[in-house]
Every structure is written in C-alpha cells, then in structure tokens.
Amino acid sequence: MTGELLLGPDEIARTMRRLAHEIVENNHGTDGLVIVGLLTRGHPLALRLGRLIREFEGVEVPVGSLDIGLYRDDVSRRGQPTPLRPSSIPADIDGATVVLVDDVLFTGRSIRAALDALLDFGRPARVRLATLIDRGHRELPIRPDFVGKNIPTALVQEVQVTLKETDGEDAVYVLNAEAAND
Amino acid sequence: MIDVQERPAPGPAEAPAWRHKDLLDTDVLSRADIDLVMETADAMLEVRSRPVAKVATLRGATVVTLFYEQSTRTRASFEVAAKAMGADVVNLTASGSSVVKGESLVDTVRTLEAIGADLLVMRHDRSGAPYLAAKNTKAGVINGGDGTHAHPTQALLDLFTMRRHLGALDGKKVVIVGDVLHSRVARSNVWSLLAAGANVTLCGPATLLPRTLASAGGEEGRVALTADLDRALVDADVVMALRIQKERQATGLIPSLREYINGYQVNATRLARAKPGALVMHPGPMNEGIEISPEAAHGLASVIEEQVANGVAVRMAVLYLMATARTK
Numbered sequence: 001m002t003g004e005l006l007l008g009p010d011e012i013a014r015t016m017r018r019l020a021h022e023i024v025e026n027n028h029g030t031d032g033l034v035i036v037g038l039l040t041r042g043h044p045l046a047l048r049l050g051r052l053i054r055e056f057e058g059v060e061v062p063v064g065s066l067d068i069g070l071y072r073d074d075v076s077r078r079g080q081p082t083p084l085r086p087s088s089i090p091a092d093i094d095g096a097t098v099v100l101v102d103d104v105l106f107t108g109r110s111i112r113a114a115l116d117a118l119l120d121f122g123r124p125a126r127v128r129l130a131t132l133i134d135r136g137h138r139e140l141p142i143r144p145d146f147v148g149k150n151i152p153t154a155l156v157q158e159v160q161v162t163l164k165e166t167d168g169e170d171a172v173y174v175l176n177a178e179a180a181n182d
Numbered sequence: 183m184i185d186v187q188e189r190p191a192p193g194p195a196e197a198p199a200w201r202h203k204d205l206l207d208t209d210v211l212s213r214a215d216i217d218l219v220m221e222t223a224d225a226m227l228e229v230r231s232r233p234v235a236k237v238a239t240l241r242g243a244t245v246v247t248l249f250y251e252q253s254t255r256t257r258a259s260f261e262v263a264a265k266a267m268g269a270d271v272v273n274l275t276a277s278g279s280s281v282v283k284g285e286s287l288v289d290t291v292r293t294l295e296a297i298g299a300d301l302l303v304m305r306h307d308r309s310g311a312p313y314l315a316a317k318n319t320k321a322g323v324i325n326g327g328d329g330t331h332a333h334p335t336q337a338l339l340d341l342f343t344m345r346r347h348l349g350a351l352d353g354k355k356v357v358i359v360g361d362v363l364h365s366r367v368a369r370s371n372v373w374s375l376l377a378a379g380a381n382v383t384l385c386g387p388a389t390l391l392p393r394t395l396a397s398a399g400g401e402e403g404r405v406a407l408t409a410d411l412d413r414a415l416v417d418a419d420v421v422m423a424l425r426i427q428k429e430r431q432a433t434g435l436i437p438s439l440r441e442y443i444n445g446y447q448v449n450a451t452r453l454a455r456a457k458p459g460a461l462v463m464h465p466g467p468m469n470e471g472i473e474i475s476p477e478a479a480h481g482l483a484s485v486i487e488e489q490v491a492n493g494v495a496v497r498m499a500v501l502y503l504m505a506t507a508r509t510k
Contacts, residue, residue, distance in 0.1 A: 067225060069225070070225075070229070070237045070239045070502075071237070071239070075239055075240075075506055076242070076505075076506065078506070079507070079508035080199050080200065080506070080507055080508070081200055081222070081502060081503050081506040081507055082506075083198065083218075083221065083222075084221070084222050084224075084225035084226075084502075085221070085224070085225055086224050086225045086227070086228035087225075087228055088228075120232060120234060120237070121232065
C-alpha cells in the first residue's frame, strides 16, 4: 500500500499538547472534567490528554473508555457482529463536563452512537468533542469542539491513524483509493 | 508518496466472524468461536453492572422461548438476557400451547417462524429435538437443553465463570463429578473445555460414566474417566458437582443415596485434595447434602451464584452474535 504521511510522531505530540491546553482553557480549569476515549484509538489519545493535563495543571482528571458497538445504527445491516469490549467510565458523569475523544471524525455516526452510550452512564452537564483529525463528510449535525488537524479528503480516500499504544508507531496517513484496494 | 505497511485496520473489516445459524451444542464451536463468545460476554457483564442494565441493540428482534420441559433458571435467564438486549420476548410452554392439541414440533416451529420469530430458544426432554427444529426453520435455534444430550449455553457460562477466575484454561484440570451418563451439562462442558485447552476428569460410579467420552480427549488423553473421586481431585483447578436425580436409585444405577454421598459428595474434606482455592461449581438446582455439602456449596471457593449471574451475560452474548450475524 502507498499513501501520504500527513503527521509524524513529533507533530502528533505537539498537536496533543495544544488540544490539552485548549480543553483546560475552555473548561476554565479542570473542575468537573472527565475525558472519555472511544475504543479503540480514541482511548489511548484520551489517556495522553489525561497525562498532559496532569503535567500542565498538576491535577489528575478521570479518563475512561467507551465502546459503541451496541449503539451503532447499522447493527442489523452489517451481516456480522461488531466485536465488543467493556466500557469503563471511572467517575460519576452526572453534572460533569465530558470530553469525548476520537482519532478521526468522519460521518459523525460514531459520535451519535457514543452520545447514546455515554448517556446510559448518567447525565453530564455538557459533552464536548475532541478529535485528532477532522476529515469532513458529515452525515449528521455533529461538530467537534477541539480539532487536531482538519484534512480535506475525497470520500474514496481513507485516513489511517496509527498510535504507539495500538500499532507501534504514531502517524497519520491518507490512503487513496488505488492504494486502499491493493 | 511513501510505502505504508500493512497493519490491522481500525474498522471491523477483519473482525472474527460468527458462522453458526444455530447453537445446538458446543461440539461445533472452534476456539475462535468460543473466544468471541467470551469476549462478547465480558462486554455484556459490564452492561449488566450499569445502573440501567439494558441496551436497545436488538430492538425489533423477536426471541421465542419454547420449553417442553420444566425450567426456572434457564428460561428466566434467556428472558432477562433478551430483554436486556432490547428484543421482544414470547414465552411458550408445552402445556400452554397447541402442543397439547397434538401439534407436531415441526408445525409449531414453522408457525413461530411465520409469526416473526428470529431466534428460538428451545428445551425438550428428547435428545436431538432441537436439531429437528433447526432443520425446519430459518430462525436461529438455541438449544436450552435437550434430553441427556446437550446444554451449550450452560457449558459456555461455566467456561466464562472459570475464565474470570483462572484466566486462560490451557492445561487446567476440571473435575466433573456425578451422574455424567445422564448429564447434558457434562457432555457440552467436555467439548467447550477441550476447545479452550483444559483437561477434563469425569468422575462418578462406574455405572454412570459413559465410556465413549474417554476417546473425546484424543491421543493425549485429555479426558479421563475414574470412579475414584479422592484421586480425581488431586491438583484440580475446578470441581463441578452434577445434580443427582433421586429417581436413579430405583433404576439400580446407584446402590443407595447414602453410598453415593460416601463416595461422591463434594465436601470440605474432599476439597482439601484439590489445588488451594479450587473453584466449586454446580449447574443447579442443587440437592444440598447429597451431591454437594452445604459448606462446600456456600463456601469461599463456591462460584455457584456467580454462574447464575454470568449466565445472563453469556446468553446476551449468544443472542447478540446470532441475531447480528447473517448466516443464511
């Protein structure tokens, strides 16, 4: 497969630092903040944001993980079950400011499912959305509050985020259709 | 342009697949199938731990429980599981259906399919009845226990309970004690335990040990049969007692209950021979004081109540996999 490298490890690290600062600034501190990453790749990003906020503010912010498999809108259309993992929400989210974290924001359907999943755990005062990459092509009225990088893409292209924790390296690639079909 | 290595795609493109229209026994499940059920059940157990322990994933699906034989826990467990997944549930028993008017099993199953049943959970006193049902309907059939043959979801919840305590079961020793001959629970457990890597020792009076099961363990002899419980228990990681049917005395297969208790009751003295902390299990309903002593049934090592709770999570997993996989 061939593709174009859009972000390398250093750029991703810088982007994550900026996102952590923006999240704390937007929340006027860390009070009531809970960070929840979507499984699979949103979760390591959420953990990184948690570590950065502790570094900058000296405060431990609860970080959780959310599996959206049971909430997808295409459960009966896919023809095969989506693999499921347990969610882990380590804090009471009633009245909290929950920041949902994902690697790539695309159609918005995952975030719709994530909102349903999250609300089964409680009633947050507000929910924000942070994404490393926004590639456009929304199908639902959903917008991110914190964006690492906007990448204009064609629908036929594929954005692939790899992370040290899940894939061994930090990188963001754009794969074009021919490459994706290899 | 640069080279990009092949790496696991983030999406479900290469996710493990579920290929079974029906779940009639554990003997057709591969290790990958079993792992998929176990991982899915882990997620379901988390759902069960929430304040609102219910999701809407199977909204629009209809699950029919069709029980030709009595059952409290299995039927209730399936009903709770189906409702926790958001499915509609219809409960039928032989006494309250057209079965009493002489309707055949095949006609009943076809009628239920025509009504819109997506999944059929069936219990029958005749071994093999769910196979006949499965052949005659497009609905997925789950065997909720057939005669002395199989009880796959019980075996899967037993396996799930063991894995939560012991982790991977490779090389672990599981001892199943009692009337193995007439036990659909024991039979289904043998297949799933072997697939999961465990070794199985079946123990009971010689009259209640099916010789044919010894060959199931292959050349490595992973299934052992013995009438000596004290020897069987040495180094056991799990001890599972089976319900003894008091009627068996009349058939001459066991000499007397007293003799059975002396030789085969799972109790504290005997458990001292097993590994420290060995799990004590029972599929229920228990005859306390016969196949298991009260202190063993309710002791620290007992996971019998947990088995019941885990049963709901495992059945949610099975319903989810079967309702979402297109296997036709």
